[in-house]
Structure formats: structure tokens, C-alpha cells
Amino acid sequence: MLDYHLQKLFQKKFYGSRISLEELALVIGIDPQRLYQQIREVNIFLRKKGQPEFRFVDGDIQLPEKINFSWAELKFLTSRYEIIFSEIERQRLIFLYCFLEVENLSVFHFQDFLQVSKNTILADIKKLREYLEENAIQLVYQRKSGFYLSGEELPIRIFARNIVSELLDSDSGYWGLTALQEQLPQNDYLLFRQHLKQAVIEQKLTVVPSRVEEVSHYITLLSGRIAHHRVVFTQEEQELxxxxxxxxxxxxxxxxxxxxxxxxxxxxLTSLVMTVVEGSIQDASLDYLLQCAHQIIQRIQTFSAIDFRERNQTLLHVFYHLVPSFFRIYFGYHLPNAWTDVVKRQHNELFKLTKIALRPLEKLTRKTIPDILCERTFYDKLNNN
Structure with a gap:
């Protein structure tokens, strides 16, 4: 997979030009040696496809006059005809395609994008509609408007955010997500990522880099929809x-x-950012979650007879993870995880104990705590004792 920086390289303004490796690396924002290695990988792909390659000439790079591949194909070095989506991935991508609202969508658009038959698309749409109805969202078709999503905007956006997270968990899903961004009139992923990262840094918020990428992919898709739909928050959500x-x-x-x-x-955007940042004890508005973390530790000690050696350190560690977890649970965001079932099988009693210890959080969110948070708290407990 190519570095995301290289998206800048595959723009028409560069095609056919000759530029030094160092200058091109500076423009793209990547180490020259890394750029050299990535271009060599691209050349292997282009050679296999019988396409003109990048040429290295006296320390310069001569770009091809034209590149007949999309950014998704180049990023993953995989053509669209080599990608096979699972049934659930197809349904998720159909939802996100409608989420974009970039054109009057028909069955043909879905067929062309996913490279499957009309009957397969119709079956996917039927199953997707049934699932969406359980979440108070409708996938509507009208002759003049094509396919579009109907329902309250906040649940639609949260559903889309969760789908993005799930698609990023597989290569084919990630490929589809990247390809969808190219359906927008303008793919500003790099710009959005840069601005988001800078804003987070300026506020001294701590975010896992991969989560910045996740949110950046999502807001890129959202940019196609945002001008036409207003999101509404309750008074309680606004105060939060x-x-x-x-x-x-x-x-x-x-x-x-x-x-x-x-x-x-x-x-x-605040609700999105809060799902990917660590808690900050300098943010007084999060004091209620610091108190919740304290209650969780007390319950773990009470029910498991564990005495944490570094109590303050443990408190901060739980608080850091509790903050994004609280906002995910409160608004209905979630993250995929492949280890939960393993933890439940191998450490079932301790897992149940942890679920009991998280009752203060359940009380705050007024929602059932997902198993993934029990798993993380369980491991935090083992790692800090």
C-alpha cells in the first residue's frame, strides 16, 4: 500500500513533467528515499499492466504523460477488476455512496462501482433496506432523485461513521472507501487531514494517528453531503x-x-474528535469522567481484591481511555475489534467482573456497555497490576 502523501503525486498537473527527486519529495511532504522506494513499487504495478512507467534520469523523475488508474488502484496497487467485495462490504459501500449525494444514483451506478450483476445489487439493496429500517433510516428511490437516504441526520451520520470504521478494517473495504472519495466533485482528503491534525495539535489534544486518518476519511465523505443536510442536537447533547x-x-x-x-x-465535529482523543485532566469539563474512572477502579478493587500498586497512574490510564469510550457509547459510535470473543472465552470470569465494574459508566451513558470496552479495561487491569 502506498503512503497517503503520494495522492499529491497523481494529479494531472504533474503528468509529463520532469522534476528532481528532492524537490518532488518536498512538494509531497515525504522523505526522498521513501518516495524513491514507493515509485519503484508503482513502476512494478504499471509494468505488469503494460502502462508507461516513471523514469529516473540523472537524479530527476520523468513522470508519464498519462496514468490510466484511479488513486484507489494506485494506492493499493490493485486494479478495480481484481477487487472482490464481501456481501456486507457491498451493502456498506452502497450506503456510503448514497451518503455522498453526488448524483442521482441508480442501480447501474452501484453495478459499475462494485463490479457485480444487477440481481446481486438488487439483493444487496433489499437486505440493506431491512437493516436500515431497524435503525430508523430509509433507503428511498425516486425516478427523478435516484437513491437517497431518509431519516434524522444525526443517526444517518453516526451510522456512516461506523461503516467507515468497519471498512477500514479490511483491504477490500479500505479500497472501496478510497474509491468512493473519488466520486466527489473534489477529493480533499489530504487537505481535511492536514487541517484536522493541525487543529488537534494546536489544542494539545492527544490522538492516535490511525484515528486521525479514520476521521479524515469520514469527513471527506461528509463533505459531499454537508451543504444539504442540517444536524440537530438535543439540549443535553449541546451542554455535553x-x-x-x-x-x-x-x-x-x-x-x-x-x-x-x-x-x-x-x-x-466535536463529537467526532472526542471519540478519538485521550482524556485530558486539564479539561475541567471532563471532571465527571475522572470521577467515573475513580469509581470504576474502586469497583475493580472491591470485586477482584486487586490492589493497584500505582493508584494515581492507574486512575489516569483508565481516564484516558474512558473519555473516548464515553463519547462513542453516548452518541452510538463504535469500533470494530477482533479480540473480544477470545478474551471472553479465555478469561470469562474476569471479563464478567470487569463488566460489573463498568456500571458507573453505564449509568452515565444510560446505555449498555459494549464488550469491546470490557476487553480494554480488562487488559488495562492486568497491565497495571
């Missing part, structure tokens, strides 16, 4: 988000990205 440091980061992002400058979008 308005005082957070992440809201300042969201406002800084919007200041650099006018496409997101609509009512309540700063609040929505």
Missing part, C-alpha cells in the same frame, strides 16, 4: 459538547475549511 477543548479544535478546523461552516457542524 459546548465546553470541551475539542470544540475549539473543531472551530479552528472550520475556520480553515469553509465547506463545513454550517449551523451545529462545530458541535458535530
Amino acid at each position: 459538547l459546548v465546553g470541551l477543548e475539542a470544540k475549539v479544535a473543531a472551530e479552528k478546523f472550520i475556520a480553515c475549511t469553509p465547506a463545513f461552516d454550517y449551523p451545529n457542524e462545530a458541535l458535530f
Whole structure:
């Protein structure tokens, strides 16, 4: 897989040009040696496909006059005809295609994108509709408008965010997600990623790099929809988000990205950021979650007879992970995980104990705690004792 920086390279303005390796690396924002290695990988792919290659001439790079592949194909060095999506991936991609609202979508659009038969698409749409109805979302078709999503905007966006997270968990899903961004009038993934990362850094928020990528992919898809749909928050949701440091980061992002400058979008972006940042004890608006972390540790000690050696360190460790978990659970975001079933089988009693210890969080969110959080807390407990 190519580095995301190389998306800048595959733009028509560069095609046919000759430029030094160092200068091109500077423009793209990547180490020259890394760029050299990645271009060699691209050349192997182009050679196999019988296409003109990049040429290295006296320290310069001569770009082909034309490259007949999409960014998704180049990023994964895999042509669209070599990608096979699972049934669930097809349904997720159909949903996200409708989420974009870039054109009047028909069955043909889905066939062309997913490279499957009309009957397969019709079967996928039927199953997708049944699943969406359970979540109060409708996939509607009208002759003049094509396929589109209907329902409250916040649940639709949360559903789409969860799908993005799931698709990124497989190569084929990631390929499809990348290809979908190219259906937009303008694919600003790199720009959105840069602005989001900068806003988070300026507010001194700690985010796992892979989660920045995840949110960046999502807001790129959202950019195709945001001008036409307003998101609404309850009074309680607004009070939860308005005082957070992440809201300042969201406002800084919007200041650099006018496409997101609509009512309540700063609040929505705040909810997104809070699902991927660690807790900060400097943010007084999160004190209630620090207290919740304290209660969880007390319950773990009470029910398991474990005495943590570094109590303050353990408190902070639980708090750091509790903050994004709280906001994911509260708003209905989730993350895929492949280890939960293993933990439940191998350490079932301790797993149940951890679930009991997380009752304070369950009380705060007024929702059932997902097993993935029990797993993470369980491992935190073992690693800090």
C-alpha cells in the first residue's frame, strides 16, 4: 500500500513533467528515499499492466504523460477488476455512496462501482433496506432523485461513521472507501487531514494517528453531503459538547475549511474528535469522567481484591481511555475489534467482573456497555497490576 502523501503525486498537473527527486519529495511532504522506494513499487504495478512507467534520469523523475488508474488502484496497487467485495462490504459501500449525494444514483451506478450483476445489487439493496429500517433510516428511490437516504441526520451520520470504521478494517473495504472519495466533485482528503491534525495539535489534544486518518476519511465523505443536510442536537447533547477543548479544535478546523461552516457542524465535529482523543485532566469539563474512572477502579478493587500498586497512574490510564469510550457509547459510535470473543472465552470470569465494574459508566451513558470496552479495561487491569 502506498503512503497517503503520494495522492499529491497523481494529479494531472504533474503528468509529463520532469522534476528532481528532492524537490518532488518536498512538494509531497515525504522523505526522498521513501518516495524513491514507493515509485519503484508503482513502476512494478504499471509494468505488469503494460502502462508507461516513471523514469529516473540523472537524479530527476520523468513522470508519464498519462496514468490510466484511479488513486484507489494506485494506492493499493490493485486494479478495480481484481477487487472482490464481501456481501456486507457491498451493502456498506452502497450506503456510503448514497451518503455522498453526488448524483442521482441508480442501480447501474452501484453495478459499475462494485463490479457485480444487477440481481446481486438488487439483493444487496433489499437486505440493506431491512437493516436500515431497524435503525430508523430509509433507503428511498425516486425516478427523478435516484437513491437517497431518509431519516434524522444525526443517526444517518453516526451510522456512516461506523461503516467507515468497519471498512477500514479490511483491504477490500479500505479500497472501496478510497474509491468512493473519488466520486466527489473534489477529493480533499489530504487537505481535511492536514487541517484536522493541525487543529488537534494546536489544542494539545492527544490522538492516535490511525484515528486521525479514520476521521479524515469520514469527513471527506461528509463533505459531499454537508451543504444539504442540517444536524440537530438535543439540549443535553449541546451542554455535553459546548465546553470541551475539542470544540475549539473543531472551530479552528472550520475556520480553515469553509465547506463545513454550517449551523451545529462545530458541535458535530466535536463529537467526532472526542471519540478519538485521550482524556485530558486539564479539561475541567471532563471532571465527571475522572470521577467515573475513580469509581470504576474502586469497583475493580472491591470485586477482584486487586490492589493497584500505582493508584494515581492507574486512575489516569483508565481516564484516558474512558473519555473516548464515553463519547462513542453516548452518541452510538463504535469500533470494530477482533479480540473480544477470545478474551471472553479465555478469561470469562474476569471479563464478567470487569463488566460489573463498568456500571458507573453505564449509568452515565444510560446505555449498555459494549464488550469491546470490557476487553480494554480488562487488559488495562492486568497491565497495571
